[in-house]
Amino acid sequence: MAQLLLVSNDVAPGAAERSLPVLALLSHEIHQVATDTQALTESARADLVVLDGRTDLAGARMMARLFQSSGSTVPLLLVLTESGLAAVAADWGISDMILDTCGPAEFEARIRLLVTAAANDGLISAGGIVIDDGAYSVMLDDEPLDLTYTEFELLKYLVQHPGRVFSREHLLADVWGYDYYGGTRTVDVHVRRLRAKLGAEHEALIGTVRNVGYRFSPDAGRR
Secondary structure (H helix, E strand, O other), rough: OOOEEEEEOOOOOOHHHHOHHHHHHOOOOEEEOOOOOOHHHHHHHEEEEEOOOOOOOOHHHHHHHHHHHOOOOOOOOEEEOOHHHHHHHHHHOEEEEEEEOOOOHHHHHHOOOOHHHHHHEEEEEEEOOOEEEOOOEEOOOOOEEEOOOHHHHHHHHHHOOOOOOHHHHHHHHEEEEEEEOOOOOHHHHHHHHHHHHHOOOHHHHHEEEEEEEEEEEEOOHHH
């Protein structure tokens, strides 16, 4: 069972089943958000993003390009009507597309193929850092980094979202989990340890935004 994030204009209770009833026939966990920047944050917990472009193709294109520019590695499956096929282009950055008239078997097959391909790839890279999610290994300029589990998860999260600024509270929620009761100081401690392991030449990859939080800047270590 995969974790699906449905990005759609209609976010009323039960909207997922009403707008795309085929999803209710599949054995996946579905979370729905509106077509806005919140989708980027929520996608970090998803195996696949289902982007509803049937009634607002321009909005779907904007979201697809936003995912692409953010460096997100979560596959995007665009759902559209037949009339929308002519508008879709390669620069949208989607992983696949499907017509809203498809049956549950086709929808399931496309989800399975996209999720499997993403899992088999498992490589996240930026700023000279290469993360193999499947092997839980990190290389920096072809040299291995010895990280703890939490250091690995924190670095992976930041590298997956280059240029984005995250507050300490946000990082606690998404990396440590909502059931973590420690204070935000633990984020500072782990960032400090990560910087030490990155070394003086690369510590600037994790930048501090004063009074806000942290961001990963892939070009910072190349100056």
